[in-house]
Amino acid sequence: MTTGSGPGPAPSTRWVDAVGAAVFALVAGFALLLLVAPSLIVIAVSFEPRAYISFPPSGFSLKWYWAVFENRQLTDSVQVSLMVALWVSLFCMALGVPAAFASVRGTFPAKAGLNAFLLAPQMMPGMVIGIATLFFGAYIAFRASNTMLVLALSVFCLPFVIRITMARLADLDPRLDEASANLGAGKLETFVRVTLPQLGPALLAAGAFTFIEAFDNVTVALFTSDVRGRPLPVELYYLVQNDSTPAIAAVSAIEIGLSCLVMLVLGRTVGLERLGNPTTKT
Numbered sequence: 001m002t003t004g005s006g007p008g009p010a011p012s013t014r015w016v017d018a019v020g021a022a023v024f025a026l027v028a029g030f031a032l033l034l035l036v037a038p039s040l041i042v043i044a045v046s047f048e049p050r051a052y053i054s055f056p057p058s059g060f061s062l063k064w065y066w067a068v069f070e071n072r073q074l075t076d077s078v079q080v081s082l083m084v085a086l087w088v089s090l091f092c093m094a095l096g097v098p099a100a101f102a103s104v105r106g107t108f109p110a111k112a113g114l115n116a117f118l119l120a121p122q123m124m125p126g127m128v129i130g131i132a133t134l135f136f137g138a139y140i141a142f143r144a145s146n147t148m149l150v151l152a153l154s155v156f157c158l159p160f161v162i163r164i165t166m167a168r169l170a171d172l173d174p175r176l177d178e179a180s181a182n183l184g185a186g187k188l189e190t191f192v193r194v195t196l197p198q199l200g201p202a203l204l205a206a207g208a209f210t211f212i213e214a215f216d217n218v219t220v221a222l223f224t225s226d227v228r229g230r231p232l233p234v235e236l237y238y239l240v241q242n243d244s245t246p247a248i249a250a251v252s253a254i255e256i257g258l259s260c261l262v263m264l265v266l267g268r269t270v271g272l273e274r275l276g277n278p279t280t281k282t
Helices: 011-045 063-070 072-105 111-123 126-139 146-171 174-182 187-216 232-242 247-269
Strands: none
Touching (some): 063 072, 063 247, 072 187, 126 146, 146 187, 174 187, 232 247
16 A cells, blocks of 8 residues: 555655755855856955965955056057957857858758868867967968967857857747748848847857957967967966966956956846747747
């Protein structure tokens, strides 16, 4: 005879489920701690009033933030990074969106091979792409410069745009485009008035992720950037070898804050959950 009000896990297995849930929570919490704790330490160190890095900080001071904005070398590198990130975002959006359309809605031979080719840079470390670009540039007498950096970062970041756009396109109802065509709209008008508004959140997120990655990337920039106009990540790489003041932590804290701000704006305006569930309506 069975007892109980309904079906459910046997009493002998409930403790296994409980232990499994506890272990999962412990591992997830530990992983989150490893990801978040270094950033929190960097932010705390940036407020150290003394002229050397110390944790926990001995007090609270904003002087290193002022020192960052007064450092001409750092402000120039920020301008270079902003310019590079903007060009990379434009190139990736211009190339990635049509490529995503071809990958999702195209019908042509070797489609799977094209998808693998377009997404392959995401599987390779940025250092490999940077070194390969540097060697190829040397072979064709194309020296390291910010132009080379833009091209290398565009290759590295292009899969971000393609994957996000492909995920959104795969969930769109193609019957909407067919209905637009039946009502007399051309392909361009259908794209602008029907498809593009539905792609808006995904394109905004893809552009934001690409901009952040291009702005912060050091593994590619280290081998391809111009030595006379270095981007911010490379400037910090060299600065950390010769400077032990909390100014480096202040720059890193500003970058962390800007990245969080971008994600917050996306969450408020677009709704990041819409990227995972594109059919959600506001």
